[in-house]
Amino acid sequence: MAIDTKSFAADNRDLSMFPGEYGYPFFGKTIEFVKDTLAVCADHYERFGPVSRLDMVKNQRVLMCLGPEFNEAALFDPHGNFSAAGGYMGSLGGLYPDGMLLRDGKKHKKTRRASQPAFKTDALRTYVDMLNPIQSRRIDELKPDEEFIFYDNIQQTLMDVAAKVFIGLDETSAEAKMLHKIFENINKGLITPVPYDLPFSTFRKALKSRESLRNFLVTKIPERRGTELEDMFSRYCNAKDEDENYLEDVDIDGHIAFLLFAAFDTTTSALTNILYYLGKNPEWQEKVRDEINNVSSDIPSYDDMAEMKLTEYVFQETLRFYPSVMILNRRTTRDVEVGGYEIPANTVVMISPPFTHRMEEWWTNPLEFDPMRFSPDRAEHKRHGFSYIPFGGGAHKCIGMHFAMMNAKLYLFRLLKQYKVNLPNNYDPRFQHVHLPRPEDGLPITLTKI
Numbered sequence: 001m002a003i004d005t006k007s008f009a010a011d012n013r014d015l016s017m018f019p020g021e022y023g024y025p026f027f028g029k030t031i032e033f034v035k036d037t038l039a040v041c042a043d044h045y046e047r048f049g050p051v052s053r054l055d056m057v058k059n060q061r062v063l064m065c066l067g068p069e070f071n072e073a074a075l076f077d078p079h080g081n082f083s084a085a086g087g088y089m090g091s092l093g094g095l096y097p098d099g100m101l102l103r104d105g106k107k108h109k110k111t112r113r114a115s116q117p118a119f120k121t122d123a124l125r126t127y128v129d130m131l132n133p134i135q136s137r138r139i140d141e142l143k144p145d146e147e148f149i150f151y152d153n154i155q156q157t158l159m160d161v162a163a164k165v166f167i168g169l170d171e172t173s174a175e176a177k178m179l180h181k182i183f184e185n186i187n188k189g190l191i192t193p194v195p196y197d198l199p200f201s202t203f204r205k206a207l208k209s210r211e212s213l214r215n216f217l218v219t220k221i222p223e224r225r226g227t228e229l230e231d232m233f234s235r236y237c238n239a240k241d242e243d244e245n246y247l248e249d250v251d252i253d254g255h256i257a258f259l260l261f262a263a264f265d266t267t268t269s270a271l272t273n274i275l276y277y278l279g280k281n282p283e284w285q286e287k288v289r290d291e292i293n294n295v296s297s298d299i300p301s302y303d304d305m306a307e308m309k310l311t312e313y314v315f316q317e318t319l320r321f322y323p324s325v326m327i328l329n330r331r332t333t334r335d336v337e338v339g340g341y342e343i344p345a346n347t348v349v350m351i352s353p354p355f356t357h358r359m360e361e362w363w364t365n366p367l368e369f370d371p372m373r374f375s376p377d378r379a380e381h382k383r384h385g386f387s388y389i390p391f392g393g394g395a396h397k398c399i400g401m402h403f404a405m406m407n408a409k410l411y412l413f414r415l416l417k418q419y420k421v422n423l424p425n426n427y428d429p430r431f432q433h434v435h436l437p438r439p440e441d442g443l444p445i446t447l448t449k450i
């Protein structure tokens with residue numbers, strides 16, 4: 001099934017009224033973007049100002065709009081001038097046509113409302129109970145004094161979390177392993193440079209895996225209905241709309257598949273980068289450890305997590321440097337004026353959280369790692385409502401934000417209570433920016449028992 005692209009007019013390709021540079025034929029500026037997204041943004045900002053044109057792969061023509069004013073216009077968007085579905089249909093539409101982010105207006109509102117119970121505080125409390133044993137088991141398996149690649153390891157842990165909390169499977173079961181494989185194949189389809197349904201292609205394999213995931217979920221819906229199971233999938237199976245009807249199978253599959261996608265890589269990237277910064281800044285590792293040691297229980301609760309403020313500032317500061325989603329897309333639904341620029345209808349617009357997060361106009365010494373900038377006294381992130389957007393903003397603001405933070409805090413609680421995290425001597429990795437930001441080598445670390 002593919003997104004209904006017929007309901008969209010073709011993208012506007014006439015951006016000749018804007019300064020900019022298209023890049024190479026077919027690839028546009030994608031190669032530079034993959035190498036260093038931030039450098040492309042900085043270069044365009046310096047040479048062309050906040051609004052400039054460029055091409056991405058397959059010569060998709062886009063308008064890069066940099067700074068909080070444009071973030072606010074595209075994300076807050078009270079008049080529906082920007083479409084998220086239009087912005088993402090070219091990239092996510094092929095594999096996640098029914099994802100929440102691929103819906104606009106009333107349809108999106110309905111989806112969001114149906115999803116809300118799975119993200120309320122009561123639900124989050126039950127997820128903590130599910131997360132605790134998984135993280136505990138995975139962290140107990142770690143071997144001290146032996147270097148390992150943290151990114152690979154945290155991926156496994158978070159896959160267990162996905163199987164248990166999102167789908168309600170025993171994370172060690174054969175079904176969970178199969179799901180892991182299916183999910184890996186779908187993800188490869190999202191980043192393949194040749195996203196076409198051709199024989200033997202990565203993309204075709206991804207489409208088949210998406211079909212397998214759909215069959216797997218849809219077959220399980222009847223057995224989850226009427227139960228009081230507390231995983232996200234079972235909650236969706238038992239959710240009802242305003243007319244007291246269960247959600248349709250296609251919607252349940254669409255939401256759960258998209259949640260898996262939206263949650264997994266983003267959190268993997270965030271936790272990898274948090275450990276990088278805690279390894280680079282041992283004084284902050286100590287501060288976080290002290291905070292953790294002040295929590296009285298050994299099995300932390302949801303409320304214990306809420307108390308861990310310094311850990312939260314570290315999480316926020318890491319996402320300031322490297323927000324898991326480096327670029328957000330929208331498409332204008334009509335001619336729009338923003339900041340004195342007239343943007344024509346059907347123009348694909350690209351905004352950059354990390355560029356905004358490093359703008360000197362909005363942040364004090366933006367290149368310094370300084371988690372206290374998020375403390376209530378300084379609150380630099382509140383200088384503008386849209387200068388800090390690691391979770392987006394407006395109607396599509398990340399629904400899993402609190403879950404992500406809690407999952408990360410819980411993991412750090414267990415890890416740092418038992419281990420000191422060490423990076424290789426003089427470690428200064430290259431950061432990849434695409435598909436998600438992280439040290440290119442996956443972050444080699446060594447743990448020392450405390």
Ligand code: HEM
Nearest residue numbers: 100101262263266270324325328390391392396398400404
């Ligand atoms: C550190 C982790 C995460 C980051 C940085 C992150 C970031 C984001 C961002 C930037 C958006 C908005 C995209 C846009 O407007 O174009 C978003 C949307 C979304 N996220 Fe997250 N996310 C994270 C974790 C999660 C988790 C754990 C879940 C689910 C449990 C999740 C589910 C979603 C969903 C469903 C949407 C679409 C919401 C909508 O369209 O209404 N995310 N996320």
